[in-house]
Amino acid sequence: MSADTLLSVRGLNAAVEGFRVTEDVDLDVNAGEAVGLVGRNGAGKTTTFRGIMGLTPVWSGSVRFRGEELTDIRSELVPKRGIGYQPEDRKLFTGMTVDENFRLPIWTSGSARGIDDEDGVIEQVYDVLTELDDRRDAKVQNLSGGQAKMVAIGRALALQPDLLILDEPLEGLAPVVVENLKRHIEAINDRGIAVLIAESNVTHVPDVVDRLYVIERGDVVASGDPDDLASDEEIQKLMQGSGTE
Amino acid sequence: MAGTLETALVQTLNGVQFGFILFMIASGLTVILGILDVLNLAHGELFSIGAYAGIGVFGFVIGVVGPPSGVLGGVVFVLAVLVSVLLTAALLLPVGTVFEALFLRAIYDRDQVYQLVLTFALLLILLDVKKFVWGNTSLRTDAVYSAINSIPTSELVGLNYPTYNVFVILVGIAVVAGLFWFFDRTKTGRIVRATAIDREMATAIGVSTDRVFTLVFALGAFLAGFAGAMAVPPTAATLGMGTNPLVLSFVVIVIGGLGSLRGAFVGALLVGVIRSWMITLYPPGEIAAPFAIMALILLVKPEGLFGTWGETA
Numbered sequence: 001m002s003a004d005t006l007l008s009v010r011g012l013n014a015a016v017e018g019f020r021v022t023e024d025v026d027l028d029v030n031a032g033e034a035v036g037l038v039g040r041n042g043a044g045k046t047t048t049f050r051g052i053m054g055l056t057p058v059w060s061g062s063v064r065f066r067g068e069e070l071t072d073i074r075s076e077l078v079p080k081r082g083i084g085y086q087p088e089d090r091k092l093f094t095g096m097t098v099d100e101n102f103r104l105p106i107w108t109s110g111s112a113r114g115i116d117d118e119d120g121v122i123e124q125v126y127d128v129l130t131e132l133d134d135r136r137d138a139k140v141q142n143l144s145g146g147q148a149k150m151v152a153i154g155r156a157l158a159l160q161p162d163l164l165i166l167d168e169p170l171e172g173l174a175p176v177v178v179e180n181l182k183r184h185i186e187a188i189n190d191r192g193i194a195v196l197i198a199e200s201n202v203t204h205v206p207d208v209v210d211r212l213y214v215i216e217r218g219d220v221v222a223s224g225d226p227d228d229l230a231s232d233e234e235i236q237k238l239m240q241g242s243g244t245e
Numbered sequence: 246m247a248g249t250l251e252t253a254l255v256q257t258l259n260g261v262q263f264g265f266i267l268f269m270i271a272s273g274l275t276v277i278l279g280i281l282d283v284l285n286l287a288h289g290e291l292f293s294i295g296a297y298a299g300i301g302v303f304g305f306v307i308g309v310v311g312p313p314s315g316v317l318g319g320v321v322f323v324l325a326v327l328v329s330v331l332l333t334a335a336l337l338l339p340v341g342t343v344f345e346a347l348f349l350r351a352i353y354d355r356d357q358v359y360q361l362v363l364t365f366a367l368l369l370i371l372l373d374v375k376k377f378v379w380g381n382t383s384l385r386t387d388a389v390y391s392a393i394n395s396i397p398t399s400e401l402v403g404l405n406y407p408t409y410n411v412f413v414i415l416v417g418i419a420v421v422a423g424l425f426w427f428f429d430r431t432k433t434g435r436i437v438r439a440t441a442i443d444r445e446m447a448t449a450i451g452v453s454t455d456r457v458f459t460l461v462f463a464l465g466a467f468l469a470g471f472a473g474a475m476a477v478p479p480t481a482a483t484l485g486m487g488t489n490p491l492v493l494s495f496v497v498i499v500i501g502g503l504g505s506l507r508g509a510f511v512g513a514l515l516v517g518v519i520r521s522w523m524i525t526l527y528p529p530g531e532i533a534a535p536f537a538i539m540a541l542i543l544l545v546k547p548e549g550l551f552g553t554w555g556e557t558a
Contacts (some may be wrong), residue, residue, distance in 0.1 A: 001547065053449055054448075055445055055449060074449045074453075075448050075449075076451050076452055076453050076454070077451075078449075079449060079450055079451040080451050085447070085449045087446065091443050091445070091446040091449075093438070093439045093442050093443065093446070094442060095438070095440070095442065096435065096439070096442075100435060104436065104439050104450055105450040105451060106433065107432045107436060107531070108436060108450050108451035108452050109450060109451030110446075119444065159450070159451075164281075
């Protein structure tokens with residue numbers, strides 16, 4: 001683990017409903033880095049992320065964030081340590097407004113994150129996700145799919161995290177929205193926030209991330225330069241069928 | 246004709262008054278169900294303990310304040326009664342906190358049958374605690390009811406209606422407003438709602454669900470105690486007084502939507518008013534009417550009038 005390693009996952013065996021889904025997953029994210037985790041549906045991306053967040057049982061392995069073992073602490077403390085999480089299915093707090101969804105993480109974890117200017121942080125979120133600026137008071141269930149994804153990202157961003165974990169943020173969106181959201185993710189990363197993105201479409205991420213991991217059947221089978229991996233025939237073969245996910 | 250109108254108005258007001266008491270009980274039950282996913286069979290006993298404890302607190306506070314005399318004295322007396330009700334409800338806060346932390350927390354991940362058995366066991370334990378503390382005989386506190394009724398209010402508009410019932414309605418309105426304000430406007434209330442909407446995502450933004458669960462159960466106990474203290478002055482505290490309100494609260498939350506606060510409000514007023522009308526129109530139907538409405542709602546809108554809780558309070 002190098003000095004600037006923010007997240008270090010080693011031998012992660014995480015389970016879903018009593019079944020082991022990931023097989024000794026190893027991955028690292030350095031401070032300020034953007035890292036991709038690609039794999040087909042069911043490959044173990046979401047379970048890896050949920051294992052990092054403490055939302056699913058971890059049978060064995062280690063998840064260290066800034067050197068602290070996260071598997072030893074209660075799951076509600078993980079965001080307080082500085083990890084923002086956008087789940088695959090958004091999981092917005094429906095019935096509440098965009099603004100309320102952004103403020104909730106500050107109310108729950110703001111003091112632990114050293115946030116003393118709630119409104120200032122909220123404005124920073126709107127500065128990044130500009131499309132939501134005039135939708136502040138909209139109920140989140142009335143938003144488009146792309147806007148809803150942005151709210152889920154913005155909610156994670158409101159924690160002022162050091163690491164932002166995005167689970168398939170680009171999945172199911174129109175190409176123009178995908179490109180727009182990629183720019184937002186780049187803008188977030190440009191602010192020094194490390195980003196870990198899961199995608200089932202390998203072509204989505206090379207221009208957004210610095211490094212790429214490929215996961216298959218719960219196991220990390222390749223890692224390296226995103227452009228090299230995206231153009232690798234073996235990887236492409238492995239990812240076949242991702243278009244239907 | 247005027248007499249018929251007055252009777253209809255009085256019966257409606259009686260129904261509204263009973264509806265507010267029912268709402269105070271059902272709101273706690275439905276909030277606990279909505280967020281903890283626990284059907285608390287012991288809730289009626291918390292209401293009952295509120296009634297017993299309320300008699301003691303009323304006795305103490307009224308002993309200090311004395312009977313009302315004049316307008317100012319009346320205001321002071323009403324405030325003293327209100328303080329007594331709040332103090333009584335506050336006594337139930339630690340009871341709810343201990344129940345949740347000590348008993349319920351251990352079985353959240355288990356089948357709901359365990360919750361029903363556990364809360365039924367708590368019901369029986371509380372029943373025995375009441376016998377142990379207050380004995381088998383019923384207790385009354387006529388002083389509060391008669392003293393507040395001696396303050397003229399409805400007579401001012403030409404209606405012969407107990408002032409205590411007006412007091413219950415006004416306090417009920419304040420409780421409804423307070424609960425909606427809490428869940429819609431305060432940070433804590435919205436964190437509770439977020440937890441009700443998606444417990445896991447709430448954890449992922451840093452919500453301690455243990456704390457929220459304890460808070461919600463304690464709030465439910467507070468509301469049950471509050472309702473017990475409000476309900477007891479016109480009647481008496483008896484060992485079995487927790488059963489009927491519990492059963493009617495179940496009816497209320499099924500009508501309103503399991504876990505819906507808004508639904509509990511509408512359901513409670515509906516049950517209260519219809520039950521009251523039945524007493525005048527067809528007394529044998531008083532008990533059956535709320536269940537008939539519930540059956541009808543279940544047939545037409547099985548999820549209840551307002552669905553589940555959280556998305557809207």
